[in-house]
Amino acid sequence: MAKLMNFTGTILKNLFHKPVTTKYPAEPAVYPERSRGHIENDFDQCILCGLCMRNCPTGTIKVSKPEGYWKINRFDCIQCGYCTLKCPKKCLSIVPGYQTPGPEKKEEILTRPVTPPPEKPAAKEEKTAV
Amino acid sequence: MGKQSTVPFGPQHPVLPEPVHLDLVMEDEKILKAIPSIGFVHRGLESLIEKKDYQEMVYVVERTCGICSFMHGMGYCEAVEHIMNLEVPKRARFLRTIWCEMSRIHSHLLWLGLLADAFGFESLFYQAWRMREKILDCFEMTTGGRVIFSVNTIGGVLKDMEPDHIKAILGAIEWIEGELKVIRRTFLFDATVETRLKGVGVLSKEEAHDLGCVGPFGRASGLKVDTRKRGYAAYPEIDFEPVTSTVGDCFARCDVRINEVFQSIDIIRQAVAKLPEEKDLNVPVKPVDTPLGEYFMRVEQPRGEACYYVKGNGTKLLDRLRIRTPTFANIPGMLKTLEGADYADVPILILTIDPCISCTER
Numbered sequence: 001m002a003k004l005m006n007f008t009g010t011i012l013k014n015l016f017h018k019p020v021t022t023k024y025p026a027e028p029a030v031y032p033e034r035s036r037g038h039i040e041n042d043f044d045q046c047i048l049c050g051l052c053m054r055n056c057p058t059g060t061i062k063v064s065k066p067e068g069y070w071k072i073n074r075f076d077c078i079q080c081g082y083c084t085l086k087c088p089k090k091c092l093s094i095v096p097g098y099q100t101p102g103p104e105k106k107e108e109i110l111t112r113p114v115t116p117p118p119e120k121p122a123a124k125e126e127k128t129a130v
Numbered sequence: 131m132g133k134q135s136t137v138p139f140g141p142q143h144p145v146l147p148e149p150v151h152l153d154l155v156m157e158d159e160k161i162l163k164a165i166p167s168i169g170f171v172h173r174g175l176e177s178l179i180e181k182k183d184y185q186e187m188v189y190v191v192e193r194t195c196g197i198c199s200f201m202h203g204m205g206y207c208e209a210v211e212h213i214m215n216l217e218v219p220k221r222a223r224f225l226r227t228i229w230c231e232m233s234r235i236h237s238h239l240l241w242l243g244l245l246a247d248a249f250g251f252e253s254l255f256y257q258a259w260r261m262r263e264k265i266l267d268c269f270e271m272t273t274g275g276r277v278i279f280s281v282n283t284i285g286g287v288l289k290d291m292e293p294d295h296i297k298a299i300l301g302a303i304e305w306i307e308g309e310l311k312v313i314r315r316t317f318l319f320d321a322t323v324e325t326r327l328k329g330v331g332v333l334s335k336e337e338a339h340d341l342g343c344v345g346p347f348g349r350a351s352g353l354k355v356d357t358r359k360r361g362y363a364a365y366p367e368i369d370f371e372p373v374t375s376t377v378g379d380c381f382a383r384c385d386v387r388i389n390e391v392f393q394s395i396d397i398i399r400q401a402v403a404k405l406p407e408e409k410d411l412n413v414p415v416k417p418v419d420t421p422l423g424e425y426f427m428r429v430e431q432p433r434g435e436a437c438y439y440v441k442g443n444g445t446k447l448l449d450r451l452r453i454r455t456p457t458f459a460n461i462p463g464m465l466k467t468l469e470g471a472d473y474a475d476v477p478i479l480i481l482t483i484d485p486c487i488s489c490t491e492r
Contacts, residue, residue: 006320010257010312020260032267034289036274057186080189080280085288094274 345434
């Protein structure tokens, strides 16, 4: 049997109930421990092997060992965490805190000074027959 | 006989969350025929199988849909696991079941909100989505994501549920059960809702069967179809019966979905009670192991049955991936209900199949 005024109880309850929403950003957002916010690289541990670059589904990570950089375009990252599984040194990790918006897609670059490869001893001059 | 005219409906329309276009052939206020056209949000996800290896592809497949993302990932993983003969650990199968049912609760609550919005009951819409937020919080706590979870992998799952997480999930579903019992009174026993939904878009059992309807849309017409009963994840060890109705109108579809939320709550409780204590959550897959063969996997999503055809050729790149989503199967049924309907009922009739157009176009 259909009735009217079925919703009245909910309305009255809501009148005396505090809001269920939080006033973000006035109130800080609380992220759980496992929240997949963004990728962080402990660069001191990184050996620039490039496995993260080869396995990234969106191809957002670029690594170059000769030039000594590890860079990520955070706007293309989908926070899947596949790179953290593939990282042999476990220096990549997903931490809470989402990427903040920005006007342009900037890459975040981590660099380290490149040690030049040891010079090869100069090749002996070939003796030319006179 | 009045003059016939064609009214275009969509792809941009306030009631449609996603773009679908319908040409409504009308005579006065009655619809004679509806001609659909889709293709506005095609992303070509299936063809990415030629470029991504089969393990990376899990992250692509689960992005097919934003609501049933977990089940898309799981369906693909189970298909590849069958090809590779991988025995998934029992705990992983139970965890998959729990996450599946949480997805179902989340999807049905979202749909209830959209339905309330479609018939103009804004406060009811907010109440339904308020409940859904608890489930999203539980997802974020256990998997790290609110919409895309990335916990499935070939051979099992990547993350475990701690005792704290299980306690929080049980608390959340108990709260939802209590709140939904209150909201259910408005959805099912309120005169305004009843007059808007009862007798609208009736689809008989024979028509639903002939048109191949799946999921709650088919079950509301009396079809006892539920792919979960075929047994995947941990469903063979769970005791449940498909929720059906015999009326086949919009009200029955609403009723079936509300009862399915209660059923999902019951399944989660059963799964938690039977959750085995195991350390292993996935079977390690060696780099030399690659899928060779083909498999056809069927999964029951909140909207109905989804099919995954996977064919591997023994390399890291698969030959073919085909996903058939439930909305695709339900579109003929929706067109049938539109025939002879009033123009004012079109939004509700489109909504009662729970359309997911991005899913359908992939």
